[in-house]
Amino acid sequence: MEIAFVRPVAPFNRYIQNVPLNYIHLAAHLRQRGHKATILDMVVEESTDDVDQYLRSNNVGLVGIGCMTCELPDALAEARRLKENHPGIRIVFGGAHPSADPEECLRSGVVDYVVVGEGELPLAALLDALENGRHPQGILGLWSIENGAVRGNSSAAIPNVEELPMPAYDQLDLNKYFQLDSPWHFPKSKKAVQYVSSRGCPYHCSYCHTIHGKKYRGMSAAKVVDEIERLVIAHGVEELMIVDDIFNFDLERAKDICRGIVDRGLRVHLQFPNGVRGDRFDEELVALMKRAGTHYMAVAIETTSEKYQNLIRKHLKLEKALQTIQWARKYDIEVCGFFMIGFPGETLQEIEQTLDFAVSAPLDTIFISLVSPFKGTVLRTDMMNGRFGDIDASGVAALEQLFPTVHNEAVPIETLQKLQRSAYWRFYLKPRPMLNLGRRMTNWSNVKKVSRAIRRRLAESRISSLN
């Protein structure tokens, strides 16, 4: 039986036009296990008619759809459409939102199974069961409805990432992706793809997802460099957006990857747009990252308040993060600072302190999110359990929305948005960031990107952290 992974077009992924990283990881593993897995990506080419045509003409018994919270409405709409047009087909959801709330997806009536956490092992077991006519029961990481009750078995992470096959970039027509506007920081080449070299993160920042669990699993530097070499030589890739949860957890591994890229003479640009852990660096790593081709990285600072660093369990050592930013400037790597404002109970003074730091730190770009405690995060549970103070009915109601907000009478959301906008103006009207942006306006793609960023950050200012 074949599985087809379908990526519907959603307002969010209009900006995330890059390879479906989740699907190529899953497809490669399923292929290794002897299953056929196809990727139908409506972001680049497939229309709903093409998808229907493919499903009718092939032995597809299962459709997989991955989504974050912001993609959920479109994922459910596509599942509904597929169920109507292909009554026999079974649908499995996975990704950040379904992992956080499998029940919500299953009770929609159009989702048969939900994979919680990493999908490789549960999907392979599900396909094995369906092919052999067995009821898929007791599969770790797989959730479904049995006799009206939602049942499932926690999650199943890949124990040894060293054994994972190369993600199935070969199943995509990368040239089509190269034509798209990359959503990430101005790549140096259009031939850019995302890449992951490790899974999991042992830190406990409460606003973060836990899809890959709390155990860090990094592929060896040799395997990573082999894969990068293959991407460069066999697929013509010229830039990698490394989107690990925490690329720099193991400093020596990170350095060896950089050394490997340099030693093999691979001409590739690197960027780390998801963020690296700012207080886990030494100068040698920054220097090696530069030599390996890094031109950009994001550092997640979130808040300068020690109280909130503790409350959100991030415990970032701000002085060390600042040192990393200074090293990055020394080695000519651009740095974006990520910040969050609007934690429950956060005072105006605490918020202004974080924003003043954002504006004055030696950063090249900044990104300010309004706190959004998504389903499945510890932050949401902490709020419900009163870690940030008592929560009343209006506070609970605010958390129940698809895009949850924080109810804070002292600093309401309109005030947060004003502060957010004002910080952006203060920052981007400084000579260096302005010059940086000006230097970028050399091609139409960058002009569009900058205009979109200005529109989204200033005109459409709203909750902007994503899960």
Ligand code: SF4
């Ligand atoms: S925010 Fe970064 S450091 Fe914190 S838990 Fe998530 S991946 Fe780890």
